Amino acid sequence: MTKFEEELSNLPVSIVTNDGDYWNKAQLLTVFKDWQPQQALPVVPEDVDKAIKYLKKHNNSTFSDLGGILTEKGFWWLNDFQFKDRRFGFGGLNNKLFILSHLAITGYTVEKPQIEKPQLFYIDLPKVFGLSDSTSDSTFVSKAESGIISEFTKGKDYALKLTEQEINSIDERYWQFAVPVEDGE
Incomplete structure (x- = not known):
C-alpha cells in the first residue's frame, strides 16, 4: 500500500x-x-535524446534522417523499448518514429554517462635497486615531479598512485614494476 x-x-x-x-x-x-x-519516466541514452530533440525541430523527418544521430546503442534501446511495450507493435522504422514522438510528448529522462575512473598503479621497486633495507623487499615511489622520481617510501600508505600516462611520462620501463591499486586502497 x-x-x-x-x-x-x-x-x-x-x-x-x-x-x-x-x-x-x-x-x-x-x-x-x-x-x-505514476510510473517512472523511461531513461533514454543520450543519442535517443538527441534524436527526439531533432524530431521536435524537424517534424517532417524520416527515420533515415536520424542515421547520423542515432547510434547502434540507441537503435537497440528503441528495439528493447518497443518489445517491452506492445502498444508500439512489432518492428518497422515508422514505429521507431512513433516511439520517439511518444517520448517527446510523455517525457523521459536522459541516462547519465558513467565516467570511467582510470586504473591506478603503484611503482614497486625491488631490492635490486639498492633502495630497500634488509627488512623489506619493496620500496614504493612516493613523489615524482616533471617526470623524475624524487622520493621513496617503504609502505603503500604513502606511495604515489599513478595512471598509465603518468608512468609513461616518467619512463615506460617502470611498467615492469607497476602494481595495480586495489579498490579501497
Missing part, C-alpha cells in the same frame, strides 16, 4: 474542507478506486 492509499484509508468518515466542501470517505474511495501511482 502506497503512502497515499494509506492516508486515504486513514481518513475520518467525513471531511469538511476550509471552503465548506463536504466529502465523505465513501465518495473519496470511489473517486480514487482506480488510482495508480
